[in-house]
Amino acid sequence: MTLTRAPISKRGKAKAAADAGAASREKLLDAAMLVIRSKGYSAARVEDICAEAGLTKGAFFHHFASKEACAVAAAAHFAANADALFDAAPYTRHTDPRDRVLGYIDFRKAILQGELPQFTCLLGTMVQEAYDSHPTIRAACDRYISEHAKRLEADIAEAKTLYAPESEWTPQSAALFSQAVLQGGFVLAKAKHGAKVAADCLDHLKRYFEAILGAPAPRDEGKRIQ
Amino acid sequence: MTLTRAPISKRGKAKAAADAGAASREKLLDAAMLVIRSKGYSAARVEDICAEAGLTKGAFFHHFASKEACAVAAAAHFAANADALFDAAPYTRHTDPRDRVLGYIDFRKAILQGELPQFTCLLGTMVQEAYDSHPTIRAACDRYISEHAKRLEADIAEAKTLYAPESEWTPQSAALFSQAVLQGGFVLAKAKHGAKVAADCLDHLKRYFEAILGAPAPRDEGKRIQ
DNA sequence: GACAACATACCGACTGGTTGGTATGTAACC
DNA sequence: GGTTACATACCAACCAGTCGGTATGTTGTC
Numbered sequence: 001m002t003l004t005r006a007p008i009s010k011r012g013k014a015k016a017a018a019d020a021g022a023a024s025r026e027k028l029l030d031a032a033m034l035v036i037r038s039k040g041y042s043a044a045r046v047e048d049i050c051a052e053a054g055l056t057k058g059a060f061f062h063h064f065a066s067k068e069a070c071a072v073a074a075a076a077h078f079a080a081n082a083d084a085l086f087d088a089a090p091y092t093r094h095t096d097p098r099d100r101v102l103g104y105i106d107f108r109k110a111i112l113q114g115e116l117p118q119f120t121c122l123l124g125t126m127v128q129e130a131y132d133s134h135p136t137i138r139a140a141c142d143r144y145i146s147e148h149a150k151r152l153e154a155d156i157a158e159a160k161t162l163y164a165p166e167s168e169w170t171p172q173s174a175a176l177f178s179q180a181v182l183q184g185g186f187v188l189a190k191a192k193h194g195a196k197v198a199a200d201c202l203d204h205l206k207r208y209f210e211a212i213l214g215a216p217a218p219r220d221e222g223k224r225i226q
Numbered sequence: 227m228t229l230t231r232a233p234i235s236k237r238g239k240a241k242a243a244a245d246a247g248a249a250s251r252e253k254l255l256d257a258a259m260l261v262i263r264s265k266g267y268s269a270a271r272v273e274d275i276c277a278e279a280g281l282t283k284g285a286f287f288h289h290f291a292s293k294e295a296c297a298v299a300a301a302a303h304f305a306a307n308a309d310a311l312f313d314a315a316p317y318t319r320h321t322d323p324r325d326r327v328l329g330y331i332d333f334r335k336a337i338l339q340g341e342l343p344q345f346t347c348l349l350g351t352m353v354q355e356a357y358d359s360h361p362t363i364r365a366a367c368d369r370y371i372s373e374h375a376k377r378l379e380a381d382i383a384e385a386k387t388l389y390a391p392e393s394e395w396t397p398q399s400a401a402l403f404s405q406a407v408l409q410g411g412f413v414l415a416k417a418k419h420g421a422k423v424a425a426d427c428l429d430h431l432k433r434y435f436e437a438i439l440g441a442p443a444p445r446d447e448g449k450r451i452q
Numbered sequence: 453g454a455c456a457a458c459a460t461a462c463c464g465a466c467t468g469g470t471t472g473g474t475a476t477g478t479a480a481c482c
Numbered sequence: 483g484g485t486t487a488c489a490t491a492c493c494a495a496c497c498a499g500t501c502g503g504t505a506t507g508t509t510g511t512c
Contacts (some may be wrong), residue, residue, distance in 0.1 A: 040355025041266035124413045128354045129266025131416035142417040177430040184410030186351045190357035191368040205405040211437040284463045
């Protein structure tokens with residue numbers, strides 16, 4: 001029922017049909033991501049998604065039980081894409097956890113490229129309109145946002161231990177705060193039809209982390225706040 | 227055509243019919259605010275709004291040319307409500323502009339009460355899904371968000387002149403950053419189905435402003451960053 | 453102060469296009 | 483020959499917007 005992948009054949013190469021199926025499924029998920037990020041979940045028609053994927057409704061309902069199920073799968077797909085992107089990002093190789101935290105923010109700023117539907121967050125977009133009417137979508141968005149925050153939280157926690165062990169804030173709330181700044185930046189970017197506001201917000205966020213983790217140049221230790 | 231008010235009779239009291247009309251219009255706008263904040267713009271049916279207002283479609287299309295026009299009017303109504311609320315808020319009476327900025331954040335935190343549709347932002351909710359498909363809605367949301375930010379920007383600018391004249395950030399971007407934190411806080415609150423995350427985000431925001439404007443207690447002047 | 457002429461506010465049945473979902477067919481592959 | 487992976491045709495429900503009608507003012511006129 002909730003199985004989203006065709007079982008892999010016991011031995012030898014994956015089947016051509018299964019490959020084609022998986023490829024079509026991915027096309028549909030990519031299309032769903034784009035369409036939903038462009039017009040929201042409710043306004044996104046399944047035919048829009050099919051057209052974008054170059055497939056038909058037959059294919060859509062072959063792979064997904066419903067529009068809602070597709071949205072949940074798209075959320076997972078979005079999160080998997082993001083995981084791959086951030087795993088491969090260069091900032092993760094910094095040895096200093098504070099550098100990783102600040103590098104994360106720089107990286108988030110660097111990927112604000114292209115049109116709005118290409119860099120805004122599918123999860124934040126969907127949860128805004130679906131949080132009450134579509135519990136499964138809300139749960140999926142919550143899960144993947146929180147999982148992404150957890151990655152960041154780990155670095156923040158390490159940095160805090162090193163540079164601000166006494167301060168009151170928790171790494172968890174700081175990580176979620178970062179996600180809020182990002183989500184809010186996307187909202188403003190949509191309102192103003194451009195990524196600049198979001199980038200400015202990330203500048204403030206970076207300054208905040210520099211403040212609560214101590215300034216990057218280790219000169220005046222007494223400078224830290226809280 | 228676009229006249230939304232009956233012409234006021236030359237002299238004497240306003241007419242009963244006009245009063246009733248205005249009252250119904252307001253009921254519809256209040257209902258639209260609630261319904262759209264609950265399920266988003268696309269999923270909000272005009273019959274939902276009518277039912278919530280205790281009126282029928284006849285009344286709806288008597289007062290608004292279209293669903294989209296109603297949404298734009300609801301945005302204006304939302305902004306007017308907000309203006310009244312913040313005009314009356316006690317924090318505005320602080321003489322120190324820094325106190326007003328910090329007081330604004332406290333106030334925003336204090337009004338995170340009740341169910342999600344009661345304290346989340348209509349403008350942010352609508353612009354997420356309508357920014358590309360409904361330009362008039364996007365423009366309205368942009369306008370009212372920016373106008374609200376302008377109010378805050380004035381206090382931030384004053385505080386900056388007093389407490390951080392040298393620092394690099396602009397009052398405008400700091401004001402927009404605050405709005406991003408709020409909007410993002412609402413997104414996370416919806417994902418997590420509770421206001422607590424939003425409140426935590428506002429704690430971080432307040433700490434940020436305390437940092438960039440200098441700590442409230444005027445003891446160590448060298449403590450300010452940037 | 454009564455009556456005609458008109459305006460405003462609202463109801464609710466109707467319509468026509470839209471849309472999520474289904475049923476059926478078919479081609480390829482194993 | 484059975485299963486997978488689609489396409490095509492179709493349906494029933496939904497929903498924004500229309501329209502004829504009614505009730506309740508309001509204004510000018512005599």
